[in-house]
Amino acid sequence: MLIPKARGSLSAALFAALPSLGPDDAPPPCPTTADDNADEQIALWALYELHYRGFEDADAELEWHPDLLRLRRSLEIPLEQRLRARYAAEAVAPDAGPTLAASVFALVEGHRGPSLASYVQRNADLEQVLDLLRMRSIYHLKETDPSSWAVPRLPRASQAALVELMYDEYGCGRAREVHSDLFARALAACGLDDRYGAYVDEVPTEVLEQNNAMTLFGLHGRLRGAAVGHLAAFEATSSLPSRRMAQGLARLGMPTEVAAYYLEHVEADAVHEQLATRGICAALVEDDPTSAGDIFFGAFTCLDLESRFAAAVLADWGVGS
Amino acid sequence: MSERSPVPEMILCPDGPILLRGQHVVVDDDGVEHRTTRPVSAICRCGHSATKPWCDGTHKVAVPRARTSTRTAD
Numbered sequence: 001m002l003i004p005k006a007r008g009s010l011s012a013a014l015f016a017a018l019p020s021l022g023p024d025d026a027p028p029p030c031p032t033t034a035d036d037n038a039d040e041q042i043a044l045w046a047l048y049e050l051h052y053r054g055f056e057d058a059d060a061e062l063e064w065h066p067d068l069l070r071l072r073r074s075l076e077i078p079l080e081q082r083l084r085a086r087y088a089a090e091a092v093a094p095d096a097g098p099t100l101a102a103s104v105f106a107l108v109e110g111h112r113g114p115s116l117a118s119y120v121q122r123n124a125d126l127e128q129v130l131d132l133l134r135m136r137s138i139y140h141l142k143e144t145d146p147s148s149w150a151v152p153r154l155p156r157a158s159q160a161a162l163v164e165l166m167y168d169e170y171g172c173g174r175a176r177e178v179h180s181d182l183f184a185r186a187l188a189a190c191g192l193d194d195r196y197g198a199y200v201d202e203v204p205t206e207v208l209e210q211n212n213a214m215t216l217f218g219l220h221g222r223l224r225g226a227a228v229g230h231l232a233a234f235e236a237t238s239s240l241p242s243r244r245m246a247q248g249l250a251r252l253g254m255p256t257e258v259a260a261y262y263l264e265h266v267e268a269d270a271v272h273e274q275l276a277t278r279g280i281c282a283a284l285v286e287d288d289p290t291s292a293g294d295i296f297f298g299a300f301t302c303l304d305l306e307s308r309f310a311a312a313v314l315a316d317w318g319v320g321s
Numbered sequence: 322m323s324e325r326s327p328v329p330e331m332i333l334c335p336d337g338p339i340l341l342r343g344q345h346v347v348v349d350d351d352g353v354e355h356r357t358t359r360p361v362s363a364i365c366r367c368g369h370s371a372t373k374p375w376c377d378g379t380h381k382v383a384v385p386r387a388r389t390s391t392r393t394a395d
Contacts, residue, residue, distance in 0.1 A: 102335070109381065168359050239378030243371070270376040271363040274334050 001197035003055045008039025023061035041208035044075040048215040087300045101277035108236045113307025117241035120248035134199040140183035141196045144169040149218030150227040155287035161279025182261045189255035206309040225291035229298025232276035238269035338363035338376035349374045
């Protein structure tokens with residue numbers, strides 16, 4: 001993919017500099033603060049993307065450019081502070097259940113927010129669903145990749161459970177069953193662009209923030225609890241909504257490849273939510289009891305950012321949540 | 322799950338499914354055999370799944386009732 005479009009003066013300066021920047025060059029001066037959150041999130045998203053697949057028009061060595069890492073850090077700090085402030089403001093009770101798994105499920109169950117899947121199930125029209133698939137493509141075309149960063153930062157029992165989950169996500173050795181490939185085929189079947197990152201210029205800031213939070217948690221070893229907590233909440237809010245999505249897609253007569261992606265997640269994530277809570281997260285807390293707080297922080301962040309995304313999309317569609 | 326060996330093949334999840342690790346044939350209430358297709362499978366225990374014998378998460382919204390008598394055979 002190519003470097004995305006800027007959304008403000010900081011991202012404009014950064015994206016203008018990237019194509020000609022070498023790994024040892026000093027970058028031209030950038031504004032020290034972003035114009036707004038959209039400017040901040042697209043800049044951070046692009047800096048993070050250097051750690052995934054990078055850009056055709058930027059040197060792959062920029063992944064470890066010290067000045068870009070410094071800029072990345074200056075964008076990560078306010079993001080993490082904002083996410084933690086939202087978690088603190090909600091005052092969620094992480095001790096609601098007899099076990100860590102029960103507490104995570106209780107946190108998920110207790111969260112209230114608008115549901116895009118329910119809207120798709122009953123009300124969405126074809127254009128709205130295509131719109132949603134374009135927005136979801138930013139993550140689904142790199143599905144599970146952010147969680148992969150956590151593997152070497154976890155104790156062995158958590159590693160075993162996470163990699164067991166990931167083996168399923170990455171197709172059990174079959175390239176055409178890698179979940180990102182299932183989603184790419186779903187996009188193509190709808191006549192949408194299935195290339196990685198193709199729609200990044202048109203997605204709302206909320207999508208960038210969701211993706212940036214996952215990468216933030218994944219790339220920082222100190223945030224491993226948040227990484228697996230986020231994964232647990234993601235998996236625990238997938239099976240039933242995926243069923244609703246599949247029903248909505250069938251109602252609209254959409255191609256079977258799209259329903260296939262969601263139906264795979266009905267069954268897969270009924271397994272993964274158990275592995276994530278009882279395997280990955282519980283084993284981490286057993287090894288490091290201090291990680292419990294960040295597990296709940298990560299789980300809450302997953303739920304909260306999805307609610308914010310859903311509210312923004314429904315508002316854009318003119319639907320009251 | 323801990324680092325005990327051997328790894329448990331079957332895990333009963335409180336208020337949730339049975340996790341079944343590895344390749345097995347599951348016989349449902351009607352005697353129909355279903356072969357597992359993923360590294361770990363979740364088998365419905367609440368009786369409300371729309372994809373029985375597999376769990377689809379419905380136990381989280383369904384009223385609890387007697388467990389079904391799904392048995393497994395290798």
